[in-house]
Amino acid sequence: MYKILAREDFSDVTFLLEVHYPMLAKAAKPGQFVIVMVHADGERIPLTIADFSIERGTITLVVQAVGKTTREMQQTCKVGTALYAVVGPMGMPSHVGERKKVACVGGGLGVAPVYPQARAFKQRGAYVIGIIGFRNKDLIFWEDKFASVCDELIICTDDGSAGIKGLVTDGIAKAIEVHPDIEEVIAIGPPVMMKFCADATRPHDIKTMVSLNPIMVDGTGMCGGCRVSVGGEMKFCCVDGPDFDGHQVDFDELMSRLARFKGEEREALERWTRNENCRLMGEEPHPSG
């Protein structure tokens, strides 16, 4: 179960895993996510389903190695190995409505989860403007895949090493300038990016859907750890979301809640790095862990 059939490394930190779970692949829809555990003592971490194939019986996850669990995944998740647990699909599928013109915005890792939505809009005959942003050109992934489902593709890099120099919000501004008739923007990426995307579209009154990524444990509505404020109401991201109207989301609260285990996360990562270094040096792990 949960065998890794393929892996692709996009950069030093970003990698793709294709995981075998036919039942889940069959049930998955764009916008949904899974919860993954690397080993029995691992955390349960939510990851958006970036793609799925019923024929291959697989789901595709794109992971950024930033914390202990994801760094560990980068180290241990090789083709032929298996994850300890994969469960889903969780959350409500994205609502891909009848739209004539949409902009699909992906920032960094967010490029992966916004892709199935761009594809779904394209299949329904919409004019799709893709806007993808990265820090620099070395971090770019899925450009071709994205281009194949977009009528226009705007690439933004922080340092201008590819596409336009600037953030995805600059890309959005450019797109709106050329296409004032954009009916909906779908923006997925780090919370601060989604916040600014929502700010960028608010004056133009363009509906903006964002996909939130709060801390959660079970993913079935049981813990309430993923609660977010949307339009002043408490919502559980795992069952009510993860897609919400970006103009209604309290992003500052979301960002504050995302940081609530920062100290513990740092401790876990440092401890892991220390042990990893020992392992590489062929030494016993440090007794303090």
Next chain:
Amino acid sequence: MPAVRGWYELMPVKRTDKTPMPQRDATDRAQDFDEVNEGYCFAHAMFEAERCLRCQDPVCMEGCPVRIPISDFVHAIAAGDLPRAASILRTANPLPAICGRVCPQESQCELKCHMAKRFGPVAVGHLERFVADWERSQPLGESPPPPWQSARIAVVGSGPAGLVCAGQLARQGYPVTVYEALHAPGGVLRYGIPEFRLPNAILDWEIDALKRLGVEFINNVIIGKTIALDDLFDRHGFSAVFIGTGAGLPKFLGIPGENLNGVYSANEFLTRINLMQAFQFPEADTPLKVGKRVAVIGSGNTAMDAVRSARRMGAEQALVVYRRSEAEMTARVEEYHHAIEEGVKFHWLTNPVEVIGDDDGWVTGLKSLRMELGEPDESGRARPVPIEGSEFVFPVDNVVLSIGTTPNPLLAKTTPGLATHSWGGLVVDEQKGETSRRRVYAGGDAVTGAATVILAAGAGKSAAEAIHQDLSAGL
């Protein structure tokens, strides 16, 4: 030497009050998650069983939701016949080691006990636990025959209702598959009840016993998401489905500040500790940040579990805040006493109105009002009324909300024709436990709302009987 008819007759003392449960020292046990109660030894059990009056009408049985023939198993203990005691118990209640630990005996069997009128009641719960623990220490018998029935049955959820239903059906020869959404089976017994009250080893033993009976457990599958309920019949070939999905949805108070960092639902707090083993962080990866001062809102068993867990996670001050009085507390009395022994402070007639935080979004206090009891409300309990101008703030680092849970709507929302009450409980036929969908049965908290392990076990048992009858009759 004269014949000894039963050596218990030679015992010098007949206790009048309940034989106390040996338990670990409060200071010691508040440091770890190991079990508090140590259990009766054989002599304790004999003493205690001997206290039973052998009433003509064993009223204790009336107090038991699953009608365990209590006097019979207690007499078997007194006669030193533990195999018989175990068999009587297990026939009536498939989860005796668990119920002996977590049932609110004082409001069920022990409430009815005739001894309770003048002395302490017979310690039915402690005896139940003793017999079940003895049974667990015995070598396993021959492995039971593999399932012989052709109709396959799916059980959704592996909490008490699902486990009991699966076990009863497996004993009737049905191949049973239990689906669990989490990565480990047990439901609330795993994620909710802490190990200091119910060690995981006991749950694992019960689950292994079911596996020996041929029950298959599949974790990481959410029925209604991974597999639609209809597909269990159409694609997976099951003939009947039992839903025991529990009441896992936490309630919030709706007061300002509930989304501050440091506020947890009791479900999140306990799941991080019990299921994810956060008390072993960083050996286990899941963290739980517990400050020096923790306030738990609520007065049920979950509140006691949360507040005692907070103590064990290092909280120096652990308090329970409840808007009603001690008399309205819903927790088991034993847990309440254990909490007091472990240094938990109780603030009755105190109604939280706001969680206060600092500029960085972290909890700093819990603003509350003092209450007094007024006229009875619709539940028949005296209604707490705020005392004007009594507002004050508890300085705390964490607030844990333990004010109840409701059935998880996930399955009902994704299953056409599965009727629910407005509050979320599944609608079932009272006799059979059948839902609005044919061959789909339900029981436990998913039907009743948050209740007890024993009620869920009872519902699982009677649904199993109904499933067997319906399938045999070809209905």
